[in-house]
Amino acid sequence: MNEINNEESVGSKLADKVAEKPAKTLGRKRDHTRDAEILEATIDILAEAGFDGMTMDMVAARAKAGKATMYRRWSSKAELVRDALTWMNRNHLELDLLPDTGTLRNDLLALLKPQSIEEGERKLRVLAGLGSFFSQNPELVNGGIFEPWAVVNSELMHRAASRGEISTQADIEMACQVITSMASYRGLVQRKTFDKHFYTSLIDVVLLPALKNPITSPNEME
Numbered sequence: 001m002n003e004i005n006n007e008e009s010v011g012s013k014l015a016d017k018v019a020e021k022p023a024k025t026l027g028r029k030r031d032h033t034r035d036a037e038i039l040e041a042t043i044d045i046l047a048e049a050g051f052d053g054m055t056m057d058m059v060a061a062r063a064k065a066g067k068a069t070m071y072r073r074w075s076s077k078a079e080l081v082r083d084a085l086t087w088m089n090r091n092h093l094e095l096d097l098l099p100d101t102g103t104l105r106n107d108l109l110a111l112l113k114p115q116s117i118e119e120g121e122r123k124l125r126v127l128a129g130l131g132s133f134f135s136q137n138p139e140l141v142n143g144g145i146f147e148p149w150a151v152v153n154s155e156l157m158h159r160a161a162s163r164g165e166i167s168t169q170a171d172i173e174m175a176c177q178v179i180t181s182m183a184s185y186r187g188l189v190q191r192k193t194f195d196k197h198f199y200t201s202l203i204d205v206v207l208l209p210a211l212k213n214p215i216t217s218p219n220e221m222e
Helices: 010-019 035-053 056-063 067-073 077-091 104-110 117-128 147-162 172-188 196-212
Strands: none
Touching (some): 035 067, 035 077, 056 067, 077 117, 077 147, 104 147, 104 196, 117 172, 147 172, 172 196
16 A cells, blocks of 8 residues: 555644643733753653653753743643653654554554664663652653554554454453553563564554454453
8 A cells, every 4th residue: 555644634633732831821812832851851851860850940951941931831840741751752653644554563563763872871861860750740641642653553453454454352451551561561661662673562562463353241251
């Protein structure tokens, strides 16, 4: 098939979520043109100093951004880090265009961008330095560091079900959670990169068998 969806991309819609804030306030209009530089500076400092050692002032200085600009955009360090982690995750995935290779396996793999050794090591340093971020801010973590990836994975799986490649009874939501949970476990616990080799094994050994032959009743587990 090798066709690329020419309609407005799912990825471009998802990218807006990183730059959006749900609450609107009166006053000066927010300028999002510096967001990328600020988020990259945040990732750099997380890799160097960790979450507990990072300050908003450090990020502002690295990004050459005013502190007022920072606090208008992010009210706390935790919110900034949440958005920076989402940004880092997006940069390692090809979410701008929805792949259509003809198979779910290849569609899922097509989302992973190749990473250099340096990029992989920086990501591991960031994850290793998150410290108290996850325990102190569960509502921010659950709010969607992996949401853009999960949304695209769900779309790909629903499309595969529509063409008969996987069961219409498959638990797609659970499958998407398995992917993001394993990505977190791989980085946070095993201190290893979520690379294509590992992802291929996860797809072939766990995901596709579960999606093609789901357990539809408790009796099937006996």
